[in-house]
Amino acid sequence: MTGWVEHVVWWHAHPLTFLGAERDALPPGAPAVPRLRAFEPWLDYLVELGCNGLALGPVFASATHGYDTVDHLRVDPRLGTEDDLRRLLDECRRRGIRVLFDGVFNHVGRDFGPFRDVLANGRSSSYKNWFRLDFDGDGPDGFGYADFEGHRHLVALNHDEPAVVDYVAEVLRHWLDFGIDGWRLDAAYAVPLPFWHAAVGRAREKHPDAWFVGEVLHGDYPAWVSDGGLDSVTQYELWKAIWSSLNDLNFFELAWALERHDTFSATFAPMTFVGNHDVTRLASALTEPRHLGLALAVLFTVGGVPSVYAGDEQAFQGVKRDREFGDDEVRPPFPPAPADLAAYGWPTYHLHQQLIGLRRRHPWLHRATTRKLVVTNKQLAYESVAPDGAHRLIVLLNAATEPYDFDVTTSGPLHVVSSHDGTDHGTSVPGPGWSVLEPA
Template sequence: MAWYDNAVFYHIYPLGLCGCAHENDGQPVPGAFKKLDAWAQHAAKLGCTAIYIGPLFESGSHGYDTIDYRLVDRRLGTNEEFKQFVAACHERGQKVIVDGVFNHVGRDFFAFRELKEHRENARYRDWFCDVNFWGNNEYNDGFSYGNWGGFNLLVKLNQRNPEVQNYHFDTIRFWVDEFDIDGIRLDAADVLDFDFMKGLRRAANEVKPEFWLMGEVIHGDYSRWANPEMLHSVTNYELHKGLWSGHNDHNYFEIAHTMRRLQGLCHDTRLYNFSDNHDVERLPNKLRNRDHIRHIALLVYTLWGIPSIYYGSEFGIEGKKEWGSDWPLRPCLELADYTDAEKTNPVTSIYAALGRLKAECPELSWGEFKELTLTTQSYAYARVLDGKAVVAVYNNGDSPVSMEFQLPVEASGVEDLLADCVGSQPILTQVEWGKLKVQLPSNYATLLRLVG
């Protein structure tokens, strides 16, 4: 199977983690890539086998207004330093993917500068969408143009232009030749042209075996983007929403229904599962009961898909948008502040345990998903492979819960795989007449291995 089918991702927003200036002043943060490598090493200790780092290339501000696709953002360092970063990750057995911001560019991108200078006679006029020389904008360009999300800072590219397509395909080839990256997360994939993405898939198949394409998609039928002709995976925002609201509303039906719907649409395609990222508020700021962070970590790792951790979430840090700004979601952090976290922090402890179990239990990657019992307050399912099973059990209520269900495989007992984690509690289990009885404390979840 391909490497990404059993990968665990660690997501780094480098401009934030390294404390870079919010507007590109051209000044590098000393030792930025050394710091990023230390965090990648930390991720490896958590069992993360892949690093998603981005945005990474030269931009004017937050990284998604790209100025130069072939130059690492000077606030972070140099191309050579990133090349060394990727090599170090590969030595640890970690794959590396970067942001491909191919829908739009920043206003200082070379082709847009040429358009501003030469207007109707511009060589690159057709590289951009909806250029109107009878219009204007807040920059007083004397013309208007298509953008992303209503922001003229982000100039929309014409992806149906063969020159634009080939430019991006050459960018992918450059990134592989120069840095040896292993895949791309396509920004704003839900507005990318479908034929363009098919071309990206053909290019990906040529540049490197098992080169992975994952797209940022919010709503809709994910199989329209994730399929054999286009992308390998997309961001699972549908599950993300259910993860926190299903707990806030004490309603596991929402999560279970979401998984059934996605399986019906996407079948065996593995979607990119996450609890939070650089665009959404952190779990502690969205959950009514922060004990449910444990539940959501288990769900991300044990449901069908590709699990990921957004940097800092393994420590349970907060992050809330302020005055419309996403920067509070993308903080500068120091590993030294979390030296003993695995031994003292229940959230860190559970993520470390899940990373080990993901590596040790093939059922969690390849096992068939079997729902065992479901109520608004309780949920249990198994991942079954070759006569072995790991069972996930959940209680989102403020009172203890008892559940009973048919064993998915023959067994005479159970082992609590998370019993040694910080904050874990004892549970009662009984195997009898082909059934498993479990009593869970309030607001508690764990993983059980069936034995015997």
């Protein structure tokens, strides 16, 4: 594990929609639009929030939403040129911001060069082994092919083909050479672990400090680290437990998820989040808006590598729909500058600042484990403990509408970080609300 990851808090943005790009690729020959430069006013904003990492969604040439890549080595002209991307990375470096790229290597768009060659040349194509093809199958192209989860415009790669391993390793190295710090590997769960081990291993030969996180929804998370050679995976189990335990008033679910989370943290630091570009925003997922602070208190006091989805820190709303363009609500365009944001979101921004500041004071939280102190349907108290046992915090969550006095034992002077009026209520938490007790 690279040392810098212990201190990173990501701010995650989906560039094509964040910057208001066209829905479809520009026509051939159209001039590039330098939209990446519009990220610059937001860099100081993310630093002031307390973050020091920019996790960018896809920036490579694609047909539509970025996950149907057509050229992994070319910046999408809707976002600008390679010079525009270089300028953005330079501005990030100047502020001490790490940069994570999003790579899709399970599948490609139909306009991906090697697949276009297959469409043109069929069995004679030198790229036919790059894909899982059925030349005896039916289909509008005269043959069949494996796709990603039934989406015919997303062509699955053949990960058993050595040339595909070579290609992906080259792409990973190319952009690490360019200056990024790591990769989010999209749909990592759909790719064989030996493939990741080979491709990522080659990239590490020159870039041992690079960080690789795989998008994994469920299953044996540690296997992607031990067998796949990745550093981390997305912690969807914890994400789900946070919002659903609050909606159902069932903290037993979250307590169980934290036990699972501890088993993962013993091996690696998962990427933790309460929102991203693929799910309903937290402010819309919660049935009780006042529970938002409780969700954030969990995110920033348990082990892992936290990520904040751009707009969640402003209490943006948006529901993920199961239909075409169903991501639109959770991927809105942003205004030109932070000063143009609506006034209603700034209290949530300041709440993020408060909790990220708490995490910065306790960097050991990166690999912390938790110990349950109190669990009821509507209340949860847990202790976050450093790996060496030398540091600890007590977190009190009260999802009820009435106050609750937690029966927990504290020792020594404490500093109380809380959602209420700043008065030290000790172990009594007004409802709904949260408190974190830290050594003074």
